[in-house]
Amino acid sequence: MGREKQKIKVLVIDDDPKVVWILSEGLAPNFEFVTARDGVEGIQMVSTEKPNLILLDIKMPGMSGLEVLEKLNKQEDRPEVIMISGHGDTKYVVESMRLGAAEFIDKPFDVREVEIHMNGVLERVKLREEVSELKKELEIRDDLTKFVGDSEPVMRVKALIEQVADSELSVLIRGESGTGKEIAARSLHQLSSRREKQFIKVNCAAIPRDLLEAELFGYEKGAFTGAHKNKQGRFELADKGTIFLDEIGDMHMELQSKLLQVLEQQEFVRVGGVQNIKVDVRIVCATNKDIEYAINAGGFRDDLFYRLNEITLILPPLRERPGDVPLLVNHFLEKYNKQYKKEYYTLSPETINMLTAFHWPGNVRQLENMLKQVVVRSDESIIAELIAQAGHQVKTGVSQAAPVPAFSAGATATAEGSTTDYSLKSRVGKKVAEEEIRLISEVLTKTNWNRRKAAELLQISYRSLLYKIKDYNLNITK
Ligand SMILES: Nc1ncnc2c1ncn2[C@@H]1O[C@H](COP(=O)(O)OP(=O)(O)OP(=O)(O)O)[C@@H](O)[C@H]1O
Ligand SMILES: [Mg+2]
Incomplete structure (x- = not known):
């Protein structure tokens, strides 16, 4: 944050113009005051002005402060309200508190005192927001490491994750799009002793080719146009933690060489820098590309591949483990009902059968998206429609699924009993x-x-x- 603090906007709802005047005079540098002369205007201004805080007079012509507060309580996420009371209004204190007012100020007041009260309330709001942010983050984390499924191939993948999580071995996670590669990567981190440190994800396909090196290894001021200051790369940020190089198959050859060198030497220099930087980073990579094919075609360095692939984790496509579908369905219904505050928990046996029989070209992600829509619209009949659409897309070749070679180096966990491989x-x-x-x-x-x-x-x-x-x-x- 710079020195130019954003002013806190306070809506004063009071029929006495002196109140706002006194406040604006005394507290102008930190607060911006807007004013409404009665309750009706005040309620309107809460929506139009979006104040951070409301000062509300109890006694006003027309609607009283208590009535205004009652109406405001019907709004979601209303700002905190500080009541202002004149002589003889103290009997309303209890009622205001019951209605959720945050503070109570007596008229006539000292502006400094008002400021202290306002800051106290704002501080509490901030704390509450931080707590709820943290909670949300925990929920997300919890969710990400929840690898749902008890089919044989998934149990084998989970067992392998547990076995290798706390080792220093580099893990290459393979599998079609939407099979849970990212969850697997996060689980590896969560189950390792590095869990307190950062898990840094880098999507090698999403970052433009010429920026990826600077993104990974950082840069020094003046290294290239636009490098106005020194910047740490993701490898430095991931120190003592895990770096997850997603879509590693898309990394270009030059950078592959640098990456290999870094992995061998355990140190690197920033772009435009001279100083060696040492980091201790666990490497996890993922790809849905056929890397062996890329190696044969000269698009991927074999030595890097072997270095990244000390352990291979192959995530089975959903169609090879239909038994997991009902479990995943329950998991996602739970998740989205909670998120969207709905109560749509049961699907008919026919729908479940339809979901179990489908071949899921987009794997778990596709199933998840479908169930999200079902919950949001509270309507299971859209599943038949969506499945028909998806089936059509596959026939016309719009599917995102990519074949994964059955052959792979390193320790593997694959699905058994798959049909003849014509790939x-x-x-x-x-x-x-x-x-x-x-x-x-x-x-x-x-x-x-x-x-x-x-x-x-x-x-x-x-x-x-x-x-x-x-x-x-x-x-x-x-
Ligand atoms: N076994 C699982 N249990 C619970 N959720 C899962 C599981 N597998 C995948 N998901 C969910 O499906 C979605 C896709 O998973 P993820 O992003 O890990 O796939 P991916 O293999 O990385 O796909 P892509 O190759 O397209 O990046 C995520 O929202 C994830 O939470
Ligand atoms: Mg992914």
């Missing part, structure tokens, strides 16, 4: 893996397991060879 990318991925295993084994035998020599022959980096040996579980006896 070209994933079939080719498997073939590539088979061919890699064959070739690497051959070269390793030929070089008598001299890994440096083998890497040279294979024309890949020594590091990627080590990762591949580990991931394919190759050993000398093979």
Whole structure:
């Protein structure tokens, strides 16, 4: 906040013009006063002027202050009211308090005293707002780490999350759009001993290419046009916490090199800077892209991939775990009824069946959006309509779903019992893996397991060879 404080707007509802005059004279620097001469005008001005505070006279011609207060109580989020009483009005104190007045001031008053009362009330409002903000934040956090589902594949994912949360291993979370990758990332943070520190999310696809480096690593004043001062990057903000690099598959190659270097050396320099900065950050990444494909096509560095992918968490698409649908339905009904103050809790068995049978191209997010609409409109019949629309979108190729290759390095938790995999990318991925295993084994035998020599022959980096040996579980006896 700068020195130019925003003035606090106070609506004075009083038929005596002297009151406003005295207040404006005495308290002008911090407060702006607007005035209404009677209750009717006053109530109107609460909506038009949106004051932060109201000073309300008890005795006025027409509507009394108490009646005005009663009417104002019908408004949602009305500002706090301080009652002003003349001689002999003290008998109304109790009634005003019952109606929720925050304070009571006697006429004639000393402006300084009024100021103290006003500041006291405003301070209380601020505290209350802070508490409710905190509560909201806690609810959101709680919600984000609530990974609903008890199907076999989800239980396996949850078990893996618990096992690796408190390790330093880098985790790559994969899965179609809307399967809960972000919840998984937040759960990893919440279940780790880093939970008291920051969880910093960076969406690598949403930040323009030339800004992403500065965003991640910060910059020094003058590093580029518009860099007016030094700025910390997200890695610094995430120190001792977790950084979540979402849509990592969209990071451009140059930045991939810098990221790899940072991960290996555990330090970096800001853009335009010279000083090395050391941070202790846990890395979690997510993507719904086929990274193996990108690697083969030269769009993603394999050595970075292996570095980021010490553990792979694969989130199963919703269609592969229809048993979770009723649980998710209850969870979202609960959530949105609470949020929108509704009482729409039960769906008919037919609707539940319809939801369970649907193939959910947009996964949990799509289900969540649908249920939000159902609650807001308190009408389950829109589900049939929405499902018909969504089905049509898939046929015409508007779906957001992206295939996830069945083959993946590292520890995995995948859904079993899925239908035959006709995906070209994933079939080719498997073939590539088979061919890699064959070739690497051959070269390793030929070089008598001299890994440096083998890497040279294979024309890949020594590091990627080590990762591949580990991931394919190759050993000398093979
Ligand atoms: N298992 C789950 N339990 C409760 N809510 C879930 C679950 N999975 C997903 N959601 C909800 O669905 C929505 C989408 O989840 P999330 O943002 O984590 O998906 P995502 O995999 O990151 O998708 P995208 O690739 O599109 O970013 C969120 O509102 C999330 O709260
Ligand atoms: Mg996401």
